[in-house]
Amino acid sequence: MTALLTLTVLVLVAIAIWQMTKIFELSQLKAEHTEVATDKDNKYNGYLLFGFVIFIYGITIFSFAKYGKMLLPESSSAHGGEYDQLMWVSFAIIFFVQTITQFLLHYFGYKYRGEKGKKALFFADNDRLEFIWTIIPVIVLAGLILWGLYTWTNIMDINDDDDPLIVELYAQQFNWTARYGGEDNVLGDASVRLIDIDRANVLGLDEADPNASDDVIVKELHLPVGRKVNFMMRSQDVLHSAYMPHFRAQMNCVPGMITQFSFTPTVTTEEMRLNPDVVDKVKRTNALRAKWAAEGRPNSEPWEFDYILLCNKICGKSHYNMQMKIIVETEEEYNKWIAEQATFKETIAPAE
Numbered sequence: 222m223t224a225l226l227t228l229t230v231l232v233l234v235a236i237a238i239w240q241m242t243k244i245f246e247l248s249q250l251k252a253e254h255t256e257v258a259t260d261k262d263n264k265y266n267g268y269l270l271f272g273f274v275i276f277i278y279g280i281t282i283f284s285f286a287k288y289g290k291m292l293l294p295e296s297s298s299a300h301g302g303e304y305d306q307l308m309w310v311s312f313a314i315i316f317f318v319q320t321i322t323q324f325l326l327h328y329f330g331y332k333y334r335g336e337k338g339k340k341a342l343f344f345a346d347n348d349r350l351e352f353i354w355t356i357i358p359v360i361v362l363a364g365l366i367l368w369g370l371y372t373w374t375n376i377m378d379i380n381d382d383d384d385p386l387i388v389e390l391y392a393q394q395f396n397w398t399a400r401y402g403g404e405d406n407v408l409g410d411a412s413v414r415l416i417d418i419d420r421a422n423v424l425g426l427d428e429a430d431p432n433a434s435d436d437v438i439v440k441e442l443h444l445p446v447g448r449k450v451n452f453m454m455r456s457q458d459v460l461h462s463a464y465m466p467h468f469r470a471q472m473n474c475v476p477g478m479i480t481q482f483s484f485t486p487t488v489t490t491e492e493m494r495l496n497p498d499v500v501d502k503v504k505r506t507n508a509l510r511a512k513w514a515a516e517g518r519p520n521s522e523p524w525e526f527d528y529i530l531l532c533n534k535i536c537g538k539s540h541y542n543m544q545m546k547i548i549v550e551t552e553e554e555y556n557k558w559i560a561e562q563a564t565f566k567e568t569i570a571p572a573e
């Protein structure tokens with residue numbers, strides 16, 4: 222808030238100064254008051270163009286150096302590598318092209334600045350030039366788009382091959398609930414109309430469906446490493462978006478329909494905690510938290526890395542805190558955990 226106010230004051234002061242200079246200029250009783258730029262004005266503007274290109278290069282380098290470490294660590298899903306590669310190649314091309322074109326744009330602006338007696342060369346068209354600046358973007362963009370479509374089709378190919386684990390992600394303002402298919406790995410039918418809070422049927426499971434009785438409803442997502450997971454997403458109220466950044470996965474949760482995403486986790490939570498980028502991030506965060514703790518501020522206890530499911534659709538006032546912990550573990554650990562969870566049949570209160 223203070224920052225916004227300071228910024229507003231600065232902008233207002235700048236406008237005031239600008240208006241005052243205009244009044245000052247108008248009050249100058251000069252004989253030859255003209256709107257035509259002189260050689261001096263043009264040269265000055267040419268140098269300003271140079272200054273601007275240096276500024277944008279500077280801010281680019283600064284951002285890389287200062288914020289590069291904010292990027293996500295290496296992907297933890299089978300498809301994530303290809304996804305990252307596509308993103309980095311796109312980044313590299315954009316970076317390369319923008320560095321060169323921005324320089325040329327500003328340099329030519331300076332080089333061909335207005336000068337007394339200098340006249341621009343006019344020509345109607347140049348087929349060869351137009352061909353070059355059309356064909357290069359066509360080839361590059363077609364390549365990127367085809368690669369993108371191919372990657373998209375691969376990632377979004379949701380099928381039942383390789384015995385995937387079926388998990389439902391249920392979104393509501395403002396929390397997540399996960400449901401496993403239980404012994405049979407089949408989710409029972411559910412509908413928001415069947416929700417019965419008094420009987421603890423929080424996801425509206427259909428008791429008449431035999432597949433529902435062994436379903437397991439939990440508030441912490443456990444996934445066995447190396448096994449494909451097919452997610453079925455539902456929303457109770459508004460649009461939410463299930464976002465699992467470390468697995469490069471995101472899918473909207475839409476009221477009234479089931480959306481899907483599928484991925485195979487490849488790195489356990491324990492292994493990810495040893496990833497150098499993650500170790501570094503934890504160290505930085507905890508250094509900050511130690512400082513906060515010394516100041517007696519809240520949320521300053523040491524932090525340990527965990528995978529996370531976030532909501533990535535602004536869905537209301539507590540959207541920012543709509544999250545669920547994800548634990549990727551070995552198959553034995555997962556089996557042990559799931560066996561300890563109560564089933565729907567065990568947790569639902571008997572009908573009156």
Ligand SMILES: [Cu+2]
Nearest residue numbers: 461532536543
């Ligand atoms: Cu949400």
